Amino acid sequence: MKVAVIGAGWAGMAAAIAHAQAGHAVTVLESARTVGGRARAVQASLPDGTAATLDNGQHILIGAYTESLRLMRLVGVDAETALLRLPLTLQFPDGTGLALPDLAPPFDAVLGIARARGWGWRDKLALLRAASGWQLGGFRCAPTTSVAQLCTGLPQRLVAEFIDPLCVSALNTPAHEASGQVFLRVLQDSLFSGRGGSNLLLPRVNLGALFPEAAARWLAAQHQGTVHTGQRVQGIAQQADGRWELQGTDFPGLYDHITLACPPWEASRLVAAATGVPAAHDAARQQWCSAADNLRFEAITTVYAHGPGVRLPQPMVALRNSAELPAQFVFDRGQLDGLHGVLAFVVSASTGERSVVTDQVLRQAGEQLGLPGLQALQTVVEKRATFACTPALVRPGMQVAPGLVACGDYVDGPYPATLEGAVLCGTAAAALAANPG
Secondary structure (H helix, E strand, C coil): CCCEEEEEEEHHHHHHHHHHCCEHHHEEEEEECEEEEECCEEEEEECCCEEHHHCCCCCECCCCCCCHHHHHHHHHCHHHHHHEEEEEEEEEEECCCCCCCCCCHHHHHHHHHHHHECCCCHHHHHHHHHHHHHHHHCCCCCCCCEHHHHHHCCCCCHHHHHHHHHHHHHCCCCCCEEEEHHHHHHHHHHHHHCCCCCCEEEEECHHHHHHHHHHHHHHHHHHHCCCCCCCCCCEEEEEECEEEEEECCCCCCCCCCCECCCHHHHHHHHHHHCCCHHHHHHHHHHHHHHHHHHHEEEEEEEEEEECCCCCCCCEEECCCCCCCCCEEEEHHHHHHHHCCEEEEEECCCCCCCCCHHHHHHHHHHHHHCCCCCCCCEEEEEEEEEEEECCCCCCCCCCCEEEEEEEECCCCCCEEECHHHHHHHHHHHHHHHHHHHH
């Protein structure tokens, strides 16, 4: 088949790879000037004028991200050097919090909880009882249950220092609004998926180099596929023979199949305005657009700051956040990619204005890290970084119409908006295109 993939983010590049491996001729069209979507490299300058490559957000992976790791290796990325692997650690600047040892589950969690600093034995036993109950229940709960409701009865300190930061980092949704079922699935596949599944994988290269740029090179070198940036598709039209025409790009042509790997609002625009689609598919098309349009989104703000000689006790440190001190985590880029003195503060489910959040984070650095003199380098706000992963959320499916499928971290599935969810959906969408039945 001749296939067009609209969008060169992680889902789009995963779909393009799977299409190419199936023997199809693949053309990827990306509206931005760079590949990577919402996980890409951005350029900045250090205070002395030295150029630096940062990211549009400080993403992390975990050991259970098997599809992401497989695709990285496939396209020539050495995952062992490109990612720093650490046991799951949610520790604060004073050393309190959870740090799992390098053991097979469930022994890593049991021993890690038993050794957690700052937690009393009642706190630890309460968490162990809750975790055992979730496991015995098959990591299932009522679809309408929120994470806060799921954790009713847990001591407030555990909720504040473990549940809340884990929930907002995984689902980018506050615990009182987040889906308990999706949260349980994340716990199941990370803490109970096998040794190393819960490990943190911190990128030691920029996010563009970590996968999408290497994927574009692999596609061209191995399968004669093409990736064109700066190409926003204005419309799509289905022909009488079932093929699709792309409108408004430098590469219109006719394609046997289209994979929509663009954001949900862009995909909905294209689907709603598509011409030539048989009337028999109108109801399904409208239903798909309605589900996509009804998604609510959460922002993520990443504040990059610099201080000469600054070094954290470990590459990632948890922070105690509040409305006035909003960052949940800080990363030491010097220990990751060699940008010494550069710290990345992450504010998940961010609601404040850019300048206000920047000032708040710098004050938080002074109060909690003892670093009052940091200089702001760049603040990146992804206003629609992820969909709000709320209870009983209806997400659009992959199949839109014959020869037209959608993929992305927002498409119906068991995971929240993560890199792993994106690439899994991309691979699955390509398989669905090959076997639509």
